[in-house]
Amino acid sequence: MSRFIRYIASGEWRDWVANGATLTPAPLEGGGSSIVVVVDFPDESYVPTSIPAVRGRNRRLLERRRLEREFPGSPLRTLMRLERRGAEGGGDAVMICAGGGTELAETLSDLGARHALRGVYTLALLAGMWARRAGCSTRRVLITMPTPAGVRLMYLDRGQPTLSRLTGPLGGGTSAEIARTVQYLHNTERAERGVALELWFWGVPDHEVSQYLPGDSEVRLGTSPTVAGLPDPRSGGFDALLQIAAHPSPGPQCAPPTMRAGWLARRLQRFVAVSAAAVVLLVILVVAALHWRTSMMLDEAQTFRRERERVQQSIAEWESALLERGFSRLEVQMLPDAAEHLQGGALDLDEALAVVGNAFGADADVEVSKLELQAGDPLTDVTGGLGSGVAPTDAGASPPPEGIASIETGCFGESAAHAAMQVDFGLRAGIGVRRREAALSFVGEAATQQRGWRTDSALRRLATLETLTVTGQGDDSADAARWRVCLRQGAAS
């Protein structure tokens, strides 16, 4: 899009189109162009002020109130800070009004409605921008420059314009205007008396400058520096400042946001478009990354699947070979284990009767009256075989009949893992206390020494549990005594 510059002065306006560093006169037609307006009116005002240390929204409100109070009814105004005082944040500033009255404001509003109005600048503002970019921001200098509306005198204080006067055309009265301006600066203490003020002549050939200098020594003719990459106002004058205005970001300007709505809208649109493009780019990157990761996942899944199928194929082949030999895998896997599991807690009647014979029947005085045997439950999950030492619970065990002394209760329990047997025995009648004691001692020792079977250790004292009675009629009163003993498969205690 072409960038236009419109110069507006009293009773005239001119248009240029900017193409890089060159300006070409071209009429602004139609709408939608990007334009910069440079105004050149005699009622341009620069009012020094000082700003207290406020920040943010409060500062903006303060500046707006000051400008409204100083330049009521004129929308083309701005405030520029000169320097900050210490760490407090406040400082000197200058309030600027571009002038031109309400007619100019209406003209610019209409222009802003049809085109993207980037800003409204005064020549003094443009001169200050040039000075700051040229590195002359520490100087105090009075610039004299012819413009289409006359000769403009601009005073730059530390790179900021604090005074701008539009005088008559370049001629004999120019030196007097310069002297008057210098006097004004002295009177308002903006320039130091007794020190020659530096004076730049822009847009006037060097050999012609001397005729426009005031006669006194209050001014000292200087030359503005030539800076690479910047237009040279010393030779270019007014045109050079227009080129500054054509720069993409020329600097502070005077138009309110309502006049610049078109340009602001364009900037916002661009911001939205760039943001959206950045997000879209991010989305594309994320999508690409996800796609890549997804592909990797699927490849991994494919690899796992192939490997699984290979393993399953080999297993199936092995099982087929096994089936051909007449066996199923389940049979080979389970039947031997299941049969072995059923051996747990098995009851061998031969062995059990041998134990009874050794522990009880070996003594002729011992009479076994009853034997009850119970195998371990193979369907419980108590592992281990002999010697696990798990005693059956007393659940379900019937108490011994009356007259039978039980060494240990609860021989058989539910879900016991090991075989157990319960032996009821008595002693022969009429054998006497000595033989009775010997028989019980034998049982107590023998029963606890049976390999693979264990019993209560109290059985060893079986002989001491009987009351010895000797009477005149014979010592056979205990003939009717009966005992019940429990043995379980496990290590001898």
Next chain:
Amino acid sequence: MSGALAAVLGSVYRGRLLRSLLLSILALAIGAAVVVGMRWQYGLAQRERDAEAAALQLAQQAAQDLEALRTTLPERQARVRMLRSQGFTVAATRVDWAERVAGVVSALRPLGYAVDVGAETARALPASLHGWFDARGMAAPDFLTTDLSLQVQGLHERELLGVVAAAKTAGSGLVRLENCQIERRADGLGLDAKCRLRRYALLVSERSSRSPVA
């Protein structure tokens, strides 16, 4: 910024700006939808990968089990043949069992006897054997059990041992003596015995014999 935005929204450029905003939001929404869709697809792929990894692990575990089985295969095959010949894999023939035991007992001419064969019952495998099937997602078979109750009066100890041994053999399959009460007769004519034997069989069904990884 807020002043600039207010100026734009109050100007003729409002429509243009809102249009570009809407288009950007639409583009963002489409982009977000695409990202969500891709994320969902990624989740699916991840789940598929994890499922295949788990299945592979299962198959590898089965292969390891197989490898462990191979080392003892000859012994196991021999054991299976023996168990089959013993009848461990077939259901009981209850009548034959009862008649054979009764025949053995009656030949000893006891004072009295009774042989009862109970109903066939299914019992679950213990957890240590059940777990093998559960880990492979297979239906575990049940033990089929049949109880034989033997009551005999007036036998000697050696005769009783012979009857119990004969009852175990006559049952085929795997028969255990579960409990026995032996009491000396008060009249001195031998022993009275009440014994219970249980026959176990493990029937491998068609369903549970299929390989879990097929």
